[in-house]
Amino acid sequence: MIGRLNHVAIAVSDLKAGVATYAGVLGAKVSDPQDEPDHGVRVVFVELPNTKIELLEPLGENSPIAKFLEKNPAGGIHHVCYEVDDIIAARDKLKAEGARVLGDGEPKIGAHGKPVVFLHPKDFCGTLTELEQV
Amino acid sequence: MIGRLNHVAIAVSDLKAGVATYAGVLGAKVSDPQDEPDHGVRVVFVELPNTKIELLEPLGENSPIAKFLEKNPAGGIHHVCYEVDDIIAARDKLKAEGARVLGDGEPKIGAHGKPVVFLHPKDFCGTLTELEQV
Numbered sequence: 001m002i003g004r005l006n007h008v009a010i011a012v013s014d015l016k017a018g019v020a021t022y023a024g025v026l027g028a029k030v031s032d033p034q035d036e037p038d039h040g041v042r043v044v045f046v047e048l049p050n051t052k053i054e055l056l057e058p059l060g061e062n063s064p065i066a067k068f069l070e071k072n073p074a075g076g077i078h079h080v081c082y083e084v085d086d087i088i089a090a091r092d093k094l095k096a097e098g099a100r101v102l103g104d105g106e107p108k109i110g111a112h113g114k115p116v117v118f119l120h121p122k123d124f125c126g127t128l129t130e131l132e133q134v
Numbered sequence: 135m136i137g138r139l140n141h142v143a144i145a146v147s148d149l150k151a152g153v154a155t156y157a158g159v160l161g162a163k164v165s166d167p168q169d170e171p172d173h174g175v176r177v178v179f180v181e182l183p184n185t186k187i188e189l190l191e192p193l194g195e196n197s198p199i200a201k202f203l204e205k206n207p208a209g210g211i212h213h214v215c216y217e218v219d220d221i222i223a224a225r226d227k228l229k230a231e232g233a234r235v236l237g238d239g240e241p242k243i244g245a246h247g248k249p250v251v252f253l254h255p256k257d258f259c260g261t262l263t264e265l266e267q268v
């Protein structure tokens with residue numbers, strides 16, 4: 001069912017410092033920052049030859065990554081995102097297997113403008129897991 | 135400097151359950167388990183079209199992932215691994231930038247039989263980061 005690894009998301013409290021690490025120290029190609037107010041994050045994309053790393057900084061009140069950064073002030077890997085062809089079919093299969101889909105279970109439009117669901121970490125190897133329809 | 139994302143490593147306390155999640159629930163192609171006694175892990179490879187996920191279970195005494203699993207009993211993302219062309223040049227550049235290389239700073243032969251170094255999470259967005267020469 002799952003296809004490509006779309007991205008690994010790393011939450012940071014200081015996006016400029018994260019960019020300095022990835023662009024400066026690690027020598028990767030990093031995009032300009034983008035505000036995603038609907039998702040409560042400011043993001044840059046680290047463009048690797050086969051996938052991307054997204055560095056996320058909290059934006060605004062109630063950012064979904066604020067609590068994670070309280071627990072992990074140095075930052076850390078927040079989630080992984082796998083691509084699927086059909087988000088509804090994927091969601092229905094997962095629910096039939098007893099896996100928990102977060103929120104109301106309905107796909108939302110994610111930060112890339114495509115339908116996504118997030119899956120409960122406890123059901124996926126302790127890893128917050130996003131599925132994105134591509 | 136960094137190239138492809140070679141893998142994302144997810145530590146689990148029960149590899150069979152991890153395989154059931156990735157092969158069964160998520161429908162991915164998963165290899166047979168391999169014991170890596172020199173690295174203190176038993177591993178399966180989740181083969182995605184563009185990269186791989188490695189599920190790691192502790193093997194033997196003093197597994198390097200035992201402490202992580204004590205803190206994260208449900209499992210979790212343990213590290214990411216980026217490819218580099220020249221591990222010595224990469225290590226020297228990172229040290230010149232003030233980044234900390236774990237251990238004695240000398241590349242070791244990693245689980246894929248290739249030279250690797252691990253970088254201090256505090257210097258890399260709170261993320262344990264492996265570089266592998268390919």
